[in-house]
Amino acid sequence: HMLQSTFFLVVITLLFEVSRGLPENQEFIKRLQAAYAVTNASITSIFSDWQVDKYPNFLKSCFMHKHSWDIMKLKFMDRILSAENSKSRKSFIASFLGSSVTAGQDSFFNQSTPIVTGNLLKPAFDALNIDFIAKNVALIGNPCMPYDVCLKIFVGLDADIVHWEQTYFCGPFGATYILEQFVRQAMSIPTRPIVVFSESSTGHWEANQCKKGPHTLTTHELELLHSTDLKVVSKLNKDEFERAWSFLHGIDRLYHQAGIQTFQHEKHSDYACLGPYISNWMAGAAPWHPSAIGHRMRAAHHGYFWLIVLREAIGEILRALSHKSKSDVTQRTSDLINHFYNTKPTFSASNTAPDLTYTLNSSTNTHLPTNKRVLPLGSIKPKFNSPFVDDIQCFTDYEPRSVRDNSLSHVIVSIGGWKRAIHNDLEDPQATITKKNRGFQDYMHIFYGNKDSGSLSMLATLAKPGPIFLCQSPATWGKMPEGFKFLWETKIDVFISLNVPSASKFPNYSTLGQELDKSTGAFKFQKASAIKANTIHNKDFDICIQLSAEGGNGTVFSKGTHIVTVMAKESVKIIVAWLLTA
Numbered sequence: 001h002m003l004q005s006t007f008f009l010v011v012i013t014l015l016f017e018v019s020r021g022l023p024e025n026q027e028f029i030k031r032l033q034a035a036y037a038v039t040n041a042s043i044t045s046i047f048s049d050w051q052v053d054k055y056p057n058f059l060k061s062c063f064m065h066k067h068s069w070d071i072m073k074l075k076f077m078d079r080i081l082s083a084e085n086s087k088s089r090k091s092f093i094a095s096f097l098g099s100s101v102t103a104g105q106d107s108f109f110n111q112s113t114p115i116v117t118g119n120l121l122k123p124a125f126d127a128l129n130i131d132f133i134a135k136n137v138a139l140i141g142n143p144c145m146p147y148d149v150c151l152k153i154f155v156g157l158d159a160d161i162v163h164w165e166q167t168y169f170c171g172p173f174g175a176t177y178i179l180e181q182f183v184r185q186a187m188s189i190p191t192r193p194i195v196v197f198s199e200s201s202t203g204h205w206e207a208n209q210c211k212k213g214p215h216t217l218t219t220h221e222l223e224l225l226h227s228t229d230l231k232v233v234s235k236l237n238k239d240e241f242e243r244a245w246s247f248l249h250g251i252d253r254l255y256h257q258a259g260i261q262t263f264q265h266e267k268h269s270d271y272a273c274l275g276p277y278i279s280n281w282m283a284g285a286a287p288w289h290p291s292a293i294g295h296r297m298r299a300a301h302h303g304y305f306w307l308i309v310l311r312e313a314i315g316e317i318l319r320a321l322s323h324k325s326k327s328d329v330t331q332r333t334s335d336l337i338n339h340f341y342n343t344k345p346t347f348s349a350s351n352t353a354p355d356l357t358y359t360l361n362s363s364t365n366t367h368l369p370t371n372k373r374v375l376p377l378g379s380i381k382p383k384f385n386s387p388f389v390d391d392i393q394c395f396t397d398y399e400p401r402s403v404r405d406n407s408l409s410h411v412i413v414s415i416g417g418w419k420r421a422i423h424n425d426l427e428d429p430q431a432t433i434t435k436k437n438r439g440f441q442d443y444m445h446i447f448y449g450n451k452d453s454g455s456l457s458m459l460a461t462l463a464k465p466g467p468i469f470l471c472q473s474p475a476t477w478g479k480m481p482e483g484f485k486f487l488w489e490t491k492i493d494v495f496i497s498l499n500v501p502s503a504s505k506f507p508n509y510s511t512l513g514q515e516l517d518k519s520t521g522a523f524k525f526q527k528a529s530a531i532k533a534n535t536i537h538n539k540d541f542d543i544c545i546q547l548s549a550e551g552g553n554g555t556v557f558s559k560g561t562h563i564v565t566v567m568a569k570e571s572v573k574i575i576v577a578w579l580l581t582a
Helices: 002-019 023-049 056-061 066-086 113-126 176-187 219-225 229-236 238-248 267-271 292-321 326-342 356-361 429-437 509-515
Strands: 062-064 090-096 130-136 161-164 194-198 261-263 393-396 412-414 419-422 445-449 455-462 468-471 492-498 529-536 544-549 560-568 574-576 578-581
Touching (some): 023 113, 062 229, 113 130, 176 238, 194 292, 468 560, 492 544
Parallel strands (some): 090 130
Antiparallel strands (some): 062 261, 393 578, 412 455, 419 445, 468 578
């Protein structure tokens, strides 16, 4: 098979080239050769487990432009060289956002796609002195807004890959501008993570839908098996991108710095009940969730292609070390990273420039001329209008939350009689117990109250002029818990006390209950004025309302420290779970 023959050819070439390597590189070369072998063994294991030679549609699961391929390769190369040069163990973090599909409902937490993906990649990265960390930060039943614009607090400020999976709620069924915001908010993370979109659906079948074997390979399947990996993902899989991700058209190219990849999980249905695609494929799972074996397959889709890019990254460094010093290879990799982030690709037949192999391994020692500063996100004009700002601030007590400082509890300055709870406990406390027993970590911690609860006041410190949003937790199948109403369907008063003293001047906000004028919702600070805010809700906001100043500048609030106060006016209860500010 071409996979095996290509591998042996590459290994022989590498052995010949590195045998001529500089003496000071030999120990590093040996470690890289060992890591190359481990990586290839992992790739071969996945290929064998899923019998890809007999059922090649496994290879239809990934699409990316060559530019995205090269960005991932450079990210891997940079981390490999960083671990080597610092002589210390590094990490590579993939944070998986998503719905109950990614969270792993109907299975156990350790059977979910993120955890299985981490297990597949761990041996190869271990051999490079790097910890591959897969975080499952998905949330059950979570709509697009505010989750997709608040990814930073879940994925963390150190994520190298951010994974999105919510096509049951967003994408073809939601506002495309929110997906663009997902990319923009991801690009504001300091580590410049790669953005990965994965469709929610996983092909499945009933016993009466089984295919008759043996399967005969089609012309397209043979082409998949006999083409280069890059051709498979950037050319042959474009049809799957069009099927599953047509709503991303333009976004994938406008934000080339994000190295966007997409994953599709439907084409294996052509092999229902054949080979590894067993007849009881959906055992133990609802039709909209992956089963345990479905999670294994989705993880294998990610793991297979990421390992292939990693193998190429290792080979790239090995070839360069045959005639360049380690410091020169490191410098050239850094130059290439900056060049790729500052150069808009042409997306022509070759799909990108410059050619990565040539520039890293060129015999000349001249470094690429680059601008060492990544193009600012603000210089990329959004494709869609949006009420949000880049680098939006989000505060919630939802778990799992990587950025601990962005807790809603931390910005509450007056709680009155409002209560804190886990949303599931308001409906079915047993469900929370079941989740804990299965190892799950996603919990929606919320605050709730009614007209007898007094005021809930939160500190809103705007870093720049922009919007303020309040959001509740989502209803289950569109229905709120007994005795509760949607935030936008009941009478509430919202007041904003503008330009209150900063925390450094007035540090003990928790004792300010006596400072609140209960009739106006204003805090009695000198030079602080209170305004009543209108609330705006539309279907694109999902579970959120946007605040608008009466008689002020509409939905744009000034930079500074303000206090937002919510007062329920009815006996039914309402929920506040999020505060979003510029």
